[in-house]
Amino acid sequence: MISGVWSCQDNSRPNYQFFPNMYEPVGYEAYGEYEVFPNSQEALLPVKGTIARGYSLYDYDNTNEGYDAALKALKSPLSDNEIDTKRGKELYDIYCGICHGGKGAGQGKLVKREKILGVPSYADRPITQGSIYHVIYYGKNAMGSYANLLNEEERWQVTAYVEALRAELLK
Amino acid sequence: MEIVSKFKNQHSPIVDMKQENSQHPQIKLVFFGILLFSFLFTPLHAQEADPVKGKALFNANCAACHQLDKKMTGPALRYVETRLSEDEGLDREWLYGWIRNSAAVIKSGDTYANKIYNEYNGAAMTAFPQLSDEDLDNILAYTAQDKPAPVVAATSGAAQVNSEGGSGLSKDIILGALAILFALLALGLFLVNKTLRRFAAANGVEVQEAIKRPSLWKAYVKNQFLLLVTAIFFLLSSAYFVYGYFMQIGIDQGYQPIQPIHYSHKIHAGDNGIDCKYCHSSARVSKHSGIPSLNVCMNCHKSIYEVAPSTATEEYSKEFYDAEIQKLYDAVGWDDEAQQYTGKTKPVKWVRIHNLPDFAYFNHSQHVSVAGLECQTCHGPVEEMEIMYQHSPLTMGWCINCHRETNVKVEDNGYYEKIHEALSKKYGVDKLTAAQMGGLECGKCHY
Numbered sequence: 001m002i003s004g005v006w007s008c009q010d011n012s013r014p015n016y017q018f019f020p021n022m023y024e025p026v027g028y029e030a031y032g033e034y035e036v037f038p039n040s041q042e043a044l045l046p047v048k049g050t051i052a053r054g055y056s057l058y059d060y061d062n063t064n065e066g067y068d069a070a071l072k073a074l075k076s077p078l079s080d081n082e083i084d085t086k087r088g089k090e091l092y093d094i095y096c097g098i099c100h101g102g103k104g105a106g107q108g109k110l111v112k113r114e115k116i117l118g119v120p121s122y123a124d125r126p127i128t129q130g131s132i133y134h135v136i137y138y139g140k141n142a143m144g145s146y147a148n149l150l151n152e153e154e155r156w157q158v159t160a161y162v163e164a165l166r167a168e169l170l171k
Numbered sequence: 172m173e174i175v176s177k178f179k180n181q182h183s184p185i186v187d188m189k190q191e192n193s194q195h196p197q198i199k200l201v202f203f204g205i206l207l208f209s210f211l212f213t214p215l216h217a218q219e220a221d222p223v224k225g226k227a228l229f230n231a232n233c234a235a236c237h238q239l240d241k242k243m244t245g246p247a248l249r250y251v252e253t254r255l256s257e258d259e260g261l262d263r264e265w266l267y268g269w270i271r272n273s274a275a276v277i278k279s280g281d282t283y284a285n286k287i288y289n290e291y292n293g294a295a296m297t298a299f300p301q302l303s304d305e306d307l308d309n310i311l312a313y314t315a316q317d318k319p320a321p322v323v324a325a326t327s328g329a330a331q332v333n334s335e336g337g338s339g340l341s342k343d344i345i346l347g348a349l350a351i352l353f354a355l356l357a358l359g360l361f362l363v364n365k366t367l368r369r370f371a372a373a374n375g376v377e378v379q380e381a382i383k384r385p386s387l388w389k390a391y392v393k394n395q396f397l398l399l400v401t402a403i404f405f406l407l408s409s410a411y412f413v414y415g416y417f418m419q420i421g422i423d424q425g426y427q428p429i430q431p432i433h434y435s436h437k438i439h440a441g442d443n444g445i446d447c448k449y450c451h452s453s454a455r456v457s458k459h460s461g462i463p464s465l466n467v468c469m470n471c472h473k474s475i476y477e478v479a480p481s482t483a484t485e486e487y488s489k490e491f492y493d494a495e496i497q498k499l500y501d502a503v504g505w506d507d508e509a510q511q512y513t514g515k516t517k518p519v520k521w522v523r524i525h526n527l528p529d530f531a532y533f534n535h536s537q538h539v540s541v542a543g544l545e546c547q548t549c550h551g552p553v554e555e556m557e558i559m560y561q562h563s564p565l566t567m568g569w570c571i572n573c574h575r576e577t578n579v580k581v582e583d584n585g586y587y588e589k590i591h592e593a594l595s596k597k598y599g600v601d602k603l604t605a606a607q608m609g610g611l612e613c614g615k616c617h618y
Contacts, residue, residue, distance in 0.1 A: 011427040011560065014526075016420050023421070023528040030459050033520070041518045043464070064295045094446040106231070109444045116474050118235030124301065141244045141294060142235045144470035149452040 074130030088161030104165035123169035225313030427560035428522040441554035574610035
């Protein structure tokens with residue numbers, strides 16, 4: 001009998017709950033499915049023309065001209081003592097290092113395993129802090145945008161760390 | 172040496188003719204043989220372009236945007252030189268100029284340059300002034316190579332199916348055989364018994380019935396002590412099982428739902444070593460460890476449109492995994508042929524696995540960023556999970572236990588300096604656990 005009960009356990013469906021109305025939220029939960037939303041999808045992009053608190057606008061377009069303009073004109077708002085190399089490295093290792101490699105030479109684990117090819121070394125490209133930030137924001141060619149993974153301040157921290165790596169490579 | 176140079180001179184016409192005559196298999200075969208022959212001898216010549224070196228250069232410089240047989244950010248490049256010279260009348264010099272500085276070629280008003288630039292939505296090709304003529308020749312030699320014949324993957328696939336089916340089948344066969352054997356034995360016993368009785372009847376032997384004794388059952392019912400003990404035993408054991416059953420209600424440890432896309436944490440986090448926070452980035456900064464939006468998948472899967480043959484396992488074939496990547500493309504609306512988004516998206520309805528009751532508050536960033544815990548502490552060996560499941564019970568007792576045992580990391584954390592000093596004096600300990608810092612307060616999680 002015990003084995004009978006045991007064998008009925010099905011891991012592909014959730015268990016019973018006591019008093020589900022204490023377990024299930026009344027409000028909308030993140031990633032929930034509710035009819036009021038388009039596609040019943042609670043996870044939505046910000047409404048067009050609005051901007052979230054604590055965020056700011058980015059003035060450069062996702063075009064070649066925008067890239068050139070950012071390359072020349074865009075400067076980091078971080079002062080020298082605001083640059084947190086430790087955090088920059090942490091974030092770089094999570095989001096960038098997997099392709100660009102820990103040293104920025106384009107030899108990340110995915111490149112070494114030949115999953116993604118053609119990742120250039122930072123030393124081989126004429127990049128500035130403006131263009132680095134621009135590419136993190138919009139992506140470029142095969143690289144996607146990281147604007148939704150890193151907030152503005154974090155993007156500048158990573159930019160500073162990439163610049164440091166590039167300086168190290170060019171030595 | 173003479174032979175080699177002879178072949179070398181013939182080299183490029185052969186490539187052209189081969190293309191034109193591809194409808195004559197025999198001629199093609201002969202030419203292919205000669206071509207292969209010439210390739211075999213090429214390394215002997217120092218000045219001859221080396222496709223092997225070209226491959227390395229191609230992978231390092233070009234492969235971010237180009238593949239040989241598939242349109243990516245830029246066009247497919249197999250036989251690019253032949254194609255350009257035949258279709259557009261452009262020579263190698265033009266290619267040199269284009270690769271070293273495509274922007275200048277476009278500016279000069281070159282028709283084909285502008286056409287290709289516009290065809291690829293104005294994606295500017297990076298200039299490669301650092302590549303020498305020799306480098307470029309090597310790369311072009313690599314692109315001029317014929318596509319290798321597909322390695323016989325079908326046989327391994329078939330073998331795989333066989334071995335897979337074999338293990339399941341043999342188990343069934345063994346079980347079936349055992350069942351038949353038992354049935355035969357029972358039948359045999361019955362027949363033997365029947366025959367013996369018939370013999371006994373025929374021979375006039377009377378089968379002695381057992382001497383009448385009060386049956387065991389009746390004796391048992393009459394013994395009240397035994398009855399009492401049995402009743403107590405049954406009550407206790409059923410109470411034990413009922414308690415056990417009630418205690419596991421609402422606990423989903425081991426819950427392993429079937430997800431809409433077969434996403435393997437083992438391949439991504441294990442084999443490829445992608446950090447958990449790459450996809451679940453909001454675990455650093457928010458209550459939720461977010462489910463990545465599909466653009467995060469496309470960061471890599473824009474380039475990775477199929478799995479490597481080595482990724483396939485006995486259980487899951489390459490075709491299976493490729494179909495799962497296609498599911499991603501369908502959901503995010505990516506047309507892999509045209510290399511652009513169609514705009515037709517549909518949400519992927521992931522099934523939530525870890526789900527705390529609404530009356531308990533849990534914050535990921537507090538544990539991931541502040542406490543610096545590894546994700547595996549609670550989620551188990553995710554990097555080994557082909558199919559994700561819930562590793563921990565997520566009960567209150569489990570939370571409390573960890574808070575009692577885990578020391579708070581106070582080093583280099585100015586926020587904790589004062590409170591740590593005061594509390595360590597109060598408790599007379601060097602290191603504080605999360606519980607001693609107030610990690611057992613009801614209001615921390617229930618409010």
